Amino acid sequence: MSNTDFVLAVEDLTVSFDGFKAIDKLTLYLEKGELRVIIGPNGAGKTTLLDLICGKTRASAGSIKFKNQEMSRLAEHQIVRAGIGRKFQTPSIYENLTVFKNLEVSFPRGRGVFGALGFKCDQEVQARIEAVSEEIGLADQLEVEAGLLSHGQKQWLEIGMLLMQEPELLMLDEPIAGMSVRERELTAELLDRICRNRSMIVIEHDMDFVKKIAHKVTVMHQGRILAEGPMESVQNDPRVIDVYLGH
Ligand code: ADP
Ligand code: MG
Numbered sequence: 574m575s576n577t578d579f580v581l582a583v584e585d586l587t588v589s590f591d592g593f594k595a596i597d598k599l600t601l602y603l604e605k606g607e608l609r610v611i612i613g614p615n616g617a618g619k620t621t622l623l624d625l626i627c628g629k630t631r632a633s634a635g636s637i638k639f640k641n642q643e644m645s646r647l648a649e650h651q652i653v654r655a656g657i658g659r660k661f662q663t664p665s666i667y668e669n670l671t672v673f674k675n676l677e678v679s680f681p682r683g684r685g686v687f688g689a690l691g692f693k694c695d696q697e698v699q700a701r702i703e704a705v706s707e708e709i710g711l712a713d714q715l716e717v718e719a720g721l722l723s724h725g726q727k728q729w730l731e732i733g734m735l736l737m738q739e740p741e742l743l744m745l746d747e748p749i750a751g752m753s754v755r756e757r758e759l760t761a762e763l764l765d766r767i768c769r770n771r772s773m774i775v776i777e778h779d780m781d782f783v784k785k786i787a788h789k790v791t792v793m794h795q796g797r798i799l800a801e802g803p804m805e806s807v808q809n810d811p812r813v814i815d816v817y818l819g820h
Contacts, residue, residue: 579638580605580742580772581626586635586645588625595621597796598635603742608768610783611776613793614817619776620662622793623744626774627659628652639742654681658740662747664731668720672711672730675719676702679734701737708766709733710759725756729763736767743767744774749782761785780808780818792817 581603588596595618603609611619624630626637628649637644644652666675680698706712709729714722719730728748735743748764749757757779764773764786777783783790783804790807792800794817800810807813 578605579603580607580640581774582636582638582641583622583626584636584638586622586625586637587633588621588630589633594796596625596632599793599796599798601791601798601801603772603774605772606768606770608764608773608775608786608788609791610787610789611774611791611793612778612780612783612817613799614820617793618796619793620746621796623659623746623774623776626652626744627657653738653740656739656741657744658735658738658742659744660731660735660746660748662750664727666719666727666730666734669718671716671718672706672722673702673715675730676705676733676737679737681738701739705733705736708736709763723756725752725760728752728756729760732763732767740771742772742774746776747778748775749777749779757782 579602583599583601586596586599587594599622611622613619621630625632626644628644628647632645635645639655639657642655644655647655667678670678677698680701703712706715709732711726711729711733714726719727722730732745732748749760752760761782764775775786787804789802790804791798792807792813799816800807800813808818
């Protein structure tokens with residue numbers, strides 16, 4: 574496979590914080606339509622890797638190519654515009670707005686030809702809200718104030734807010750933390766649905782959940798990749814058991 578076939582190509586990526594390498598010459602390729610799960614002990618650098626890809630943190634060295642375009646020197650908003658969406662661990666929805674409004678304000682403005690064509694724009698927004706709310710299982714809750722949703726529903730709404738931007742790569746940091754068993758099941762189905770037409774990177778600790786959703790698993794340790802492959806092989810890798818799964 575040539576590099577151009579990957580939606581994301583991270584090569585020799587390094588970031589130092591006061592001499593400490595939180596990410597150390599890390600190389601990772603993601604295929605189009607792939608759902609990759611990243612696991613590893615606390616402090617392995619998982620969140621930092623997402624921070625680098627979305628432009629929140631600047632790399633010290635190495636490259637991050639998204640659809641063959643270099644991202645590592647772009648500003649965060651340019652990276653979003655290029656098609657990378659990222660959900661942080663804590664939800665950032667507007668609690669006192671309805672589900673509908675939360676989705677509406679997340680529609681990307683000011684980059685289209687709409688300007689004067691307000692009506693057409695409204696129709697497009699409306700259609701996108703309907704499609705997204707269906708996808709995240711909140712189509713019946715559009716008029717509900719977001720603050721009244723369950724913890725799980727709030728997480729799905731935030732994923733929906735990202736989907737309003739139609740990202741080609743979606744990155745989620747511990748999306749099921751604090752969810753009930755049922756909400757976890759529904760989230761697995763949701764992720765399965767939404768990665769049909771995009772690529773995803775998910776950081777997660779819950780191994781049952783990882784097994785359910787992962788196409789491939791990357792195990793990080795001390796800013797590097799310790800192992801990578803299908804869940805079954807990673808799970809039985811003695812090094813992985815030693816630094817992570819054994820605890
Ligand atoms: P993980 O998400 O795998 O638990 P992190 O990416 O949050 O790990 O952290 C990796 C390491 O980098 C940790 O030792 C953390 O303390 C350090 N680190 C992360 N961000 C910063 C920062 N902005 N400044 C200094 N150190 C940081
Ligand atoms: Mg983290």
